[in-house]
Amino acid sequence: MQEYETIKRARAMLQASRTEPAERTVATYKRRGELLMQTPKGQHASRLDAVIAKAKRSKSASTWFGNRAALMFGIRRGIEAALSTQDKMQRELKSENVPENDIRWQEWRDIVAKVSSSMQWIERLQNEPGPPVGERKPRHSKRKDLRGLPDDWRERIVARMPKYRLAVLAQAVTGCRPEELVSGVQLEIRGGQLVATIDGVKVSEKSGQEWRRLSWPIDSASPLIRDLVREVEAGASLAQIRDAKAYSGAMRAAGARAWPRRKATVTPYCLRHAAASDFKASGMDSASISEALGHSSEVTKKYYGSWHQARGGSVAPQSVEAARKLKRDYGIKKSR
DNA sequence: AACAAACAACGTCACTTCTC
DNA sequence: GAGAAGTGACGTTGTTTGTT
Structure with a gap:
């Protein structure tokens, strides 16, 4: 089943980035992340392109890298939470022998699908290049x-x-x-x-x-x-x-x-x-x-x-x- | 030597509060 | 009450380490 494949990949990804940033950094990430995820109308952004464009507005490379780190941090946190919810659900459903076509299994699949799309965001962010070298804003001196x-x-x-x-x-x-x-x-x-x-x-x-x-x-x-x-x-x-x-x-x-x-x-x-x-x-x-x-x-x-x-x-x-x-x-x- | 990454610190805006 | 000092929120820079 592809769900289990997704879960395995997500776990491996989290395992690979195991260090917890300093408290202050986490606070900065949260602030930045929220800012970047907000659309003009105040809802949550759902299009990755828009979020990336926003994260890239500054021509300073380090601003972009900081923004990217903040986004990835937030997404990782989300994946972590979803994985543990999923885990609990799966245990319950299995112990109760709930049939595959039950609505509750569908809920579980939805959660895993979210993890999968978060993983896509992570991959995309990882591969996203910074501002091109010639166009970068020189550091303020x-x-x-x-x-x-x-x-x-x-x-x-x-x-x-x-x-x-x-x-x-x-x-x-x-x-x-x-x-x-x-x-x-x-x-x-x-x-x-x-x-x-x-x-x-x-x-x-x-x-x-x-x-x-x-x-x-x-x-x-x-x-x-x-x-x-x-x-x-x-x-x-x-x-x-x-x-x-x-x-x-x-x-x-x-x-x-x-x-x-x-x-x-x-x-x-x-x-x-x-x-x-x-x-x-x-x-x-x-x-x-x-x-x-x-x-x-x-x-x-x-x-x-x-x-x-x-x-x-x-x-x-x-x-x-x-x-x-x-x-x-x-x-x-x-x-x- | 240039680039990338990570994270702590600094700077600015648009105010409010204090002080003489 | 004018001008200096202070502040919360937001945005950017500085410092170190590691890689190419």
Whole structure:
């Protein structure tokens, strides 16, 4: 009977993709999935073509892959549920010796037919190519967002965000991620050095830096570092924010106030990119730069730029320590 | 070196709420 | 009451790993 074939195939498919995504990812998948499955009139979409077209609206490849992952996740969940319903029904019907032509067996066949069509969706999605390479939208570049800002834009942003003064200074100097400011950047002065310790995010068993520590001489030429030193001398020991989104919103607003005619917004990641550029321009070796940014792989650093014209006041640290040894980018060395 | 996949994080919109 | 800060929902990007 073809029903049993379908069930077997569906089970094998589920078995092959057994890992459960993180809670947060599941939430994202659900949100995306619901969005994609909705038709303009608010009913559930039944045509796969329409759903795929919607999932592909963005020209960014990663958006498409994310959408696809969300759809497949939702479909898989549906198949899982249908399989277990089917299983229960089948047991009951068999134990009661219900005849084949009974309506209840028909109900069972309908459920299996649904599984079969879900499997077709999965197959189709799996084979669906992403947006063609030439047409893909290039990734939005934070580096480009920095164009046209004055040399002292970081200082000006600090001045315009009094409430977040310590956090902005700490982020400008360390280049940490906004999310890392939520757990807080520890600051101290030790042996003539300003020392910042960052509790890393984006850390998993295999990736990220659990913590990292950067230090600068307290008499650095950078006004940002000097300002931060002054804050620490006055008693500050933890640069912390409550909510990364509010912080980011405040910075965006401050940027809009400072440069009303600029289209590109100023965001916390601009500070991170600027710091990365300072690090690069200062001649730090690439392993230290990766560690300072909280990466565990040297490859990642390539995404950050070297656009920065060397100018005084670089925020580059004198030394960096990190929790994890760096994975080397072997790709670079061998070839030619 | 380009591409693909996975997933956590960031950014924006369109407001509401807080603060001076 | 104006302007800054905050927020929920939605949409996009960043980071790492692996493959071709």
